[in-house]
Amino acid sequence: MTAPPSPPPPRRRNPLSRPGRRRSARRAGHLAGAYGLLVLTGLLYLVFSLALPRTFPTLDTLDSILSTQSIPAVLALAAMVPIVTGAFDLSIGYGLGLAHVMVLYLIVDAGWPWPLACLVVVAGGTAVGVLNGVIVEFGRIDSFIATLGTGSMMYAVTGWITDGGRIVPGPQGLPAAFTDLYDSTFLGLPVPAFYVLALTVALWVVLERLPLGRYLYVVGSNARAADLVGIPVRKYTVCAFATSGLIVGCAGVLLAAQQQLGNPSVGLDYLLPAFVGALLGATAIRPGRPNPLGTLVAVAVLAVGLTGIAQLGAEFWTVPLFHGGTLLLAVGLAGYSARRRLRTGAATTSDAVAVTPEDGSP
Known part of the structure; x- marks a missing residue:
C-alpha cells in the first residue's frame, strides 16, 4: 500500500513580485498623501526661517500664528462637519458676523452679563444650524443654495442690529473676564490655541471612534445606500449642520473677545479661508x-505661508490670491484622492485574485 501523496508546500509570496511591488508602491503613495501636508508645513517653516532668520523663527511669530489663526481654524472645523455628510454650509461666514455682533449688542447695549450673552449666542448658532439642516433635508434644497439664502438673511439681520454701523463699547470697555477669553495665556501659549486643540480632539473622537462618526461618513459617501441599510440620513445631516452652527457660535464669541467692537462685515473675510482649510484638510492624514x-x-500650512508672505513685505492682494489658488489646489487634490482610493480598491481586488491558487489552497 502506497503512502498518500504529500500536500504541496505552501506558496510564499515574493515581496519582489509584481503584486508585492504594487502593494509597496501603494503604501508609499498612501504615506506621501497622508503626511505630505505635514512635511510641507515643516519645509515652509524652514524656508521662511532661512529667508527671515531675525523675525520668522521666533516665539513672537509662533504666538502670533497661534493667536491670529485660532478663529480661522475653528471656522474651518465648523465647515468640515457638514462636508463629512456631502453638504456645504456657506452661511458660516455670515453666521460668524452675526454671532460676534450679537454678543457685543447684548453686553454693550442690552446690559446682559457676558456669560449669559455668550450662552444665548451659542444656542442661537445651534438653532440656525438646525434650521439649515431642516431646509436642506426636508425642503429638498441644495445645500449651496439653501445656506447661501440663510446666510444672506443673517447678513441682513446683522445690518439691522447695527444699523449699518459698529457697536463700540463705552469708556469702561468690556468686562476683563470676557476679553480674557482671547487675550489670556496658558502654559506660556495663547489660550485660543488650546480651544482649537480641544475642538479638534473632540471632533476626532466623534468621527473616528464613535458610531455617530461612521454613520456620518456613510451618509457622505452614499446617502441612498445609507438610507437602504436603515441609517436615518435626514437626522444625521441635521445633526451635522447643528454641530456646525454651534461651533460657529463659539467662534463668534471668540471673535467678539478679539475685536472688542461689532463690525457687521467682518465675518465674510473668514469664509474663504475656512473652506480652503476644510477642503485641503481632506487631502491629509485620511486622504479622500x-x-x-x-x-x-x-x-x-495656510498660517505658516501667510505669515511668511506678510513678513516678506508682500502686497495686500497676495492674501486672496494665496487663498484662491490654495482652494483650487485643495479641490483638485481632494478629487484626485477620491479617484485614487477607488483605483486602489480595484487594484487590491485584482492582486488578491492573482495570488490565490486555482485550487483555493493558501
Whole structure:
C-alpha cells in the first residue's frame, strides 16, 4: 500500500513580485498623501526661517500664528462637519458676523452679563444650524443654495442690529473676564490655541471612534445606500449642520473677545479661508475624506505661508490670491484622492485574485 501523496508546500509570496511591488508602491503613495501636508508645513517653516532668520523663527511669530489663526481654524472645523455628510454650509461666514455682533449688542447695549450673552449666542448658532439642516433635508434644497439664502438673511439681520454701523463699547470697555477669553495665556501659549486643540480632539473622537462618526461618513459617501441599510440620513445631516452652527457660535464669541467692537462685515473675510482649510484638510492624514486632524494640518500650512508672505513685505492682494489658488489646489487634490482610493480598491481586488491558487489552497 502506497503512502498518500504529500500536500504541496505552501506558496510564499515574493515581496519582489509584481503584486508585492504594487502593494509597496501603494503604501508609499498612501504615506506621501497622508503626511505630505505635514512635511510641507515643516519645509515652509524652514524656508521662511532661512529667508527671515531675525523675525520668522521666533516665539513672537509662533504666538502670533497661534493667536491670529485660532478663529480661522475653528471656522474651518465648523465647515468640515457638514462636508463629512456631502453638504456645504456657506452661511458660516455670515453666521460668524452675526454671532460676534450679537454678543457685543447684548453686553454693550442690552446690559446682559457676558456669560449669559455668550450662552444665548451659542444656542442661537445651534438653532440656525438646525434650521439649515431642516431646509436642506426636508425642503429638498441644495445645500449651496439653501445656506447661501440663510446666510444672506443673517447678513441682513446683522445690518439691522447695527444699523449699518459698529457697536463700540463705552469708556469702561468690556468686562476683563470676557476679553480674557482671547487675550489670556496658558502654559506660556495663547489660550485660543488650546480651544482649537480641544475642538479638534473632540471632533476626532466623534468621527473616528464613535458610531455617530461612521454613520456620518456613510451618509457622505452614499446617502441612498445609507438610507437602504436603515441609517436615518435626514437626522444625521441635521445633526451635522447643528454641530456646525454651534461651533460657529463659539467662534463668534471668540471673535467678539478679539475685536472688542461689532463690525457687521467682518465675518465674510473668514469664509474663504475656512473652506480652503476644510477642503485641503481632506487631502491629509485620511486622504479622500474630511477629517479634523487633516483640517488642523491644512490650517497650519495656510498660517505658516501667510505669515511668511506678510513678513516678506508682500502686497495686500497676495492674501486672496494665496487663498484662491490654495482652494483650487485643495479641490483638485481632494478629487484626485477620491479617484485614487477607488483605483486602489480595484487594484487590491485584482492582486488578491492573482495570488490565490486555482485550487483555493493558501
